[in-house]
Amino acid sequence: xxxxxxxxxxxxxxxxxxxxxxxxxxxxxxxxxxxxxxxxxxxxxxxxxxxxxxxxxxxxxxxxxxxxxxxxxxxxxxxxxxxxxxxxxxxxxxxxxxxxxxxxxxxxxxxxxxxxxxxxxxxxxxxxxxxxxxxxxxxxxxxxxxxxxxxxxxxxxxxxxxxxxxxxxxxxxxxxxxxxxxxxxxxxxxxxxxxxxxxxxxxxxxxxxxxxxxxxxxxxxxxxxxxxxxxxxxxxxxxxxxxxxxxxxxxxxxxxxxxxxxxxxxxxxxxxxxxxxxxxxxxxxxxxxxxxxxxxxxxxxxxxxxxxxxxxxxxxxxxxxxxxxxxxxxxxxxxxxxxxxxxxxxxx
Numbered sequence: 139x140x141x142x143x144x145x146x147x148x149x150x151x152x153x154x155x156x157x158x159x160x161x162x163x164x165x166x167x168x169x170x171x172x173x174x175x176x177x178x179x180x181x182x183x184x185x186x187x188x189x190x191x192x193x194x195x196x197x198x199x200x201x202x203x204x205x206x207x208x209x210x211x212x213x214x215x216x217x218x219x220x221x222x223x224x225x226x227x228x229x230x231x232x233x234x235x236x237x238x239x240x241x242x243x244x245x246x247x248x249x250x251x252x253x254x255x256x257x258x259x260x261x262x263x264x265x266x267x268x269x270x271x272x273x274x275x276x277x278x279x280x281x282x283x284x285x286x287x288x289x290x291x292x293x294x295x296x297x298x299x300x301x302x303x304x305x306x307x308x309x310x311x312x313x314x315x316x317x318x319x320x321x322x323x324x325x326x327x328x329x330x331x332x333x334x335x336x337x338x339x340x341x342x343x344x345x346x347x348x349x350x351x352x353x354x355x356x357x358x359x360x361x362x363x364x365x366x367x368x369x370x371x372x373x374x375x376x377x378x379x380x381x382x383x384x385x386x387x388x389x390x391x392x393x394x395x396x397x398x399x400x401x402x403x404x405x406x407x408x409x410x411x412x413x414x415x416x417x418x419x420x421x422x423x424x425x426x427x428x429x430x431x432x433x434x435x436x437x438x439x440x441x442x443x444x445x446x447x448x449x450x451x452x453x454x455x456x457x458x459x460x461x462x463x464x465x466x467x468x469x470x471x472x473x474x475x476x477x478x479x480x481x482x483x484x485x486x
Contacts, residue, residue, distance in 0.1 A: 147188040156184045206241040207455060208266035212253045212273065213339075214370050215246050221371060221399050222427040223444055227294075230448020231270065238456055240267075250275060254283050261287045268455050270294060274343040281307055290458035294451050298343050308454040310447070312469040314344045317440050318351040318394075320474045321422055322359075324438070325392045329482045330420060332363035334390040336379045336400055340368040345396065352394075363388055369400065376400025380407040384419075391483035392420040398427040401437050405479070416481035426475060435478030442472040 149167075153160045158177060165172040166181035173181070209231070211224065228242070235242055243266055247253050257280070260266045268290035271280055274297050284291045285306055296311035325333055335352050338345045349366040356364035367383065369375035376395060380403065383390055395401035401423030405415060413419050415435060423430050426439035447469055454465060 147185075147190040149190075151188055152181060152184050152190060155188065156181050204265055204267055205239065206243050206266050207235065207268045207270060207452075207459075208243045208245075208257075208260050209270045209272070210253045210256050211244070211246045212248070212250045213246065214372065216372060221397055222429065223397065223425050226427075226444035227272075227448040227451075230445035230450075231452040232448075233445075234449050234452035234456060240456070250279065254279055257283060257287065257289070261289055268292075268459055270451055270455060273339075274298065275341050276343060276346065278343075290455065292451050292455045292458070294447075295344055296347070298346075306464055308458055308464040309466045310451050310454055310469060311466075312442065312447075313471045314347045315351045317424075317472045317474075318348050319355055320471075321394055321440065322352065322355040324474055324476065324480065325394075325420065325422070326359055326361070328392075328420065328480060329485075330392040331361050331483075332388060332390045333361065333392045333394065334364075334383045335366040335394045336376055336383075336396065336404065337366050337368045338371045338396040348396065363390070369396075371397055371400065373399045373403040377403040377407050380404040381411075384408070384411060384413065390419070392422070392480070394422045394424070396424045398423045398425055398429045398437070398439065401439070402429050402433055405433055405437065415479055418484055420480040420483070422474075422480060425472070430477070433479075438477045438480040439475055440472035441475045442470065 149160050149163045153163045156163065158173075158181065162173050162177060163181050164170075166178040167185060209228070228244070232242060243260070245256055247256060257269065266289070269284065269292075271284070271291055271293045272295060274293055274295045276298055281293070292308045292310060294310050296314070297309065322333070333352070333356070335349065337349060340346070345368065352364060352366060367379045369379055376399065380393065383393070384407070393404055395404055401421055404421055408415050408419055408421070415421055421437055423437045423439040425444070426441040430437040430439040450467065450469065454467060458464065
């Protein structure tokens with residue numbers, strides 16, 4: 139037997155139950171003058187009893203906002219299902235949005251041009267009130283687009299230019315350079331002289347900063363055998379890159395991975411090749427996770443509270459939605475957590 143769908147309560151239902159006109163209901167629920175405080179309270183109580191919520195489409199058409207913020211990820215979709223960073227980031231974002239009864243509209247696209255197209259469409263359709271933007275890039279077209287559209291936005295990650303040119307956009311960032319320096323300090327202190335960095339996507343600003351910092355630290359310490367190899371962040375490319383560098387004439391004694399998934403894949407490659415970790419090879423992962431803590435040996439990793447990072451990003455965006463001025467906020471630098479995957483190289 140086919141069931142009749144439940145009917146959504148309307149303003150007319152509220153007006154009938156509260157004994158007032160529909161216009162009075164509209165004034166009361168939208169916080170407008172024209173009704174007494176007693177009537178406003180009675181209308182809101184009836185609306186709650188009936189389970190009434192405003193239509194986001196109607197709110198958008200009336201200029202009141204969509205009660206939704208957007209996040210577009212221009213990353214290979216196959217990498218997002220296994221990388222825990224974005225899951226934890228979104229978890230923190232959602233905590234703040236849920237408390238404000240705001241929705242999160244998420245879309246995955248193939249590149250930054252497609253992301254810009256989505257931003258334009260959402261703006262034209264009044265689908266979102268603001269945006270969270272991740273992965274700043276060199277010559278990034280998104281800040282100028284956001285200025286053009288006038289959408290409140292928070293960019294998560296440091297700008298190449300320090301953010302001075304993007305005064306209308308809030309920015310949340312952590313110091314990748316200081317984090318990479320702490321990794322090199324740790325490995326150099328253990329005696330490592332041949333270090334390979336298996337990095338992420340080459341077009342991302344934070345990938346470029348990490349590569350640049352590693353080269354600078356290597357030059358400062360007189361280390362000739364320090365290199366970076368870029369990947370798409372996937373376990374498959376992380377494993378392939380590990381196999382290539384370990385098969386080289388002068389294989390590294392330590393490898394730094396730009397995420398946890400690639401580090402775990404690298405550990406598996408070391409095992410299949412009979413390379414002892416950390417006896418012959420030390421491994422470090424960027425962005426600690428349960429994966430890093432569950433392997434044997436457990437992986438040395440850069441640790442930060444990614445859920446808190448997401449909460450702060452969402453707070454910055456809701457602050458913009460409330461009319462506050464843009465801010466640049468520096469998050470705590472990821473700290474290195476040494477575990478059993480790093481030790482002195484065999485020659486020491």
